[in-house]
Amino acid sequence: MLRVSDALLGTEEKAAVAAVIESGWLTQGPKVRAFEQAFAERHGAPDAVAVGSCTAALHLCLAALGVGPGDEVLAPSLTFVATVNAIGYVGAEPVLVDIEALDSPLMSLEDAARKAGPRTRAVILMHYAGQLARREPWRRFARERGLLLIEDSAHAVGVAGAGRYGDAAAFSFYGNKNMTTAEGGMVLMRDRGSLERVRRMRAHGMTSSASERLRTRDARYDVDVEGWNYRMDDIRGALGLVQLGRLEAMNMRRAELAELYRGRLAALVEREGLLIPHRSGRASAHHIFPALLPEGANRDSVAAAMAAEGVQTSVHYPPVHTLSRYRRRWAGLKLPLCEAFHRRELTLPLHPGMSDMDVDRVAGALEAALETAREATA
Numbered sequence: 588m589l590r591v592s593d594a595l596l597g598t599e600e601k602a603a604v605a606a607v608i609e610s611g612w613l614t615q616g617p618k619v620r621a622f623e624q625a626f627a628e629r630h631g632a633p634d635a636v637a638v639g640s641c642t643a644a645l646h647l648c649l650a651a652l653g654v655g656p657g658d659e660v661l662a663p664s665l666t667f668v669a670t671v672n673a674i675g676y677v678g679a680e681p682v683l684v685d686i687e688a689l690d691s692p693l694m695s696l697e698d699a700a701r702k703a704g705p706r707t708r709a710v711i712l713m714h715y716a717g718q719l720a721r722r723e724p725w726r727r728f729a730r731e732r733g734l735l736l737i738e739d740s741a742h743a744v745g746v747a748g749a750g751r752y753g754d755a756a757a758f759s760f761y762g763n764k765n766m767t768t769a770e771g772g773m774v775l776m777r778d779r780g781s782l783e784r785v786r787r788m789r790a791h792g793m794t795s796s797a798s799e800r801l802r803t804r805d806a807r808y809d810v811d812v813e814g815w816n817y818r819m820d821d822i823r824g825a826l827g828l829v830q831l832g833r834l835e836a837m838n839m840r841r842a843e844l845a846e847l848y849r850g851r852l853a854a855l856v857e858r859e860g861l862l863i864p865h866r867s868g869r870a871s872a873h874h875i876f877p878a879l880l881p882e883g884a885n886r887d888s889v890a891a892a893m894a895a896e897g898v899q900t901s902v903h904y905p906p907v908h909t910l911s912r913y914r915r916r917w918a919g920l921k922l923p924l925c926e927a928f929h930r931r932e933l934t935l936p937l938h939p940g941m942s943d944m945d946v947d948r949v950a951g952a953l954e955a956a957l958e959t960a961r962e963a964t965a
């Protein structure tokens with residue numbers, strides 16, 4: 588089965604993990620710190636804080652910036668559910684926003700402007716598929732209303748400018764992301780003091796870490812803020828350092844594969860009304876390759892036919908307001924573009940281990956599946 592996503596892991600990763608095990612220090616320590624510094628430098632930030640997941644990173648960003656009960660937070664419904672769950676963790680109210688257009692599935696500024704009100708405190712952008720949201724319009728939007736600007740940058744690791752839009756950004760190193768530590772996440776923040784608050788909040792609010800207490804031979808610590816155990820460990824820190832070193836090459840290969848797809852699928856776009864969102868040539872991490880099937884094509888049959896040919900596909904995402912947990916809360920909410928996008932969306936395999944021939948194989952399987960689906964309805 589050709590998978591939708593797959594990590595590139597090799598001898599360097601194995602050696603890095605083995606070295607941590609041999610060092611005798613497995614939990615958060617020098618490898619995590621080195622990973623934070625390298626990640627910050629790679630993204631043009633002065634410093635960073637590594638955590639156990641992007642979900643934890645989002646929670647800490649909101650908590651450290653003081654978002655809480657009584658506050659509303661604007662967020663897209665077309666995102667992974669963690670973006671919206673995290674708003675609930677701090678007791679704030681998510682306000683879900685539609686996308687710009689079917690060929691531009693990023694959060695709509697116009698819809699956000701309609702939904703911003705006196706209780707709005709923050710906006711969370713999500714760089715869907717790795718394509719960056721429009722920077723200046725969103726910065727102006729937040730500045731004019733006095734809102735915190737937060738990025739869920741889970742799809743955009745390594746893209747110039749990602750994580751540097753506003754007050755805070757959260758990245759993911761989950762196994763299917765552009766670089767992985769199995770589970771893991773990172774926080775960037777504009778304000779140094781807030782970042783240091785995040786550093787404490789990730790470890791119970793404690794003023795010193797276990798490795799610092801060992802190094803300084805001073806067992807004392809204090810707790811001065813609310814905290815959780817959201818630490819990353821040195822096994823993951825070491826993995827992250829190696830993966831970060833490969834990131835540019837991996838993202839370049841993703842970009843090449845995405846261009847190949849566009850070329851190979853051009854006839855289906857022309858003839859059948861297949862739609863490939865996002866313009867080509869714009870800065871992107873190409874985290875996933877979404878395609879909108881022709882109007883009326885049965886996505887489940889197409890996906891099943893492709894699976895039978897050994898091609899896994901996926902759907903990004905079921906809109907948050909349609910999930911069982913949230914459906915009743917947003918019973919009256921209509922986000923027509925987001926809903927139409929979801930009905931037609933099929934995610935094709937995209938990862939740096941793929942060959943040019945894999946792209947041909949996927950495109951061929953999609954073409955055949957659409958053909959069969961059309962015959963079935965004819």
Ligand SMILES: *Cc1c(COP(=O)(O)O)cnc(C)c1O
Nearest residue numbers: 640641642667669741759760761
């Ligand atoms: C993967 C993902 C997350 C969650 O990341 P974890 O590291 O698994 O917590 C959040 N938001 C988006 C958009 C994601 O794709």
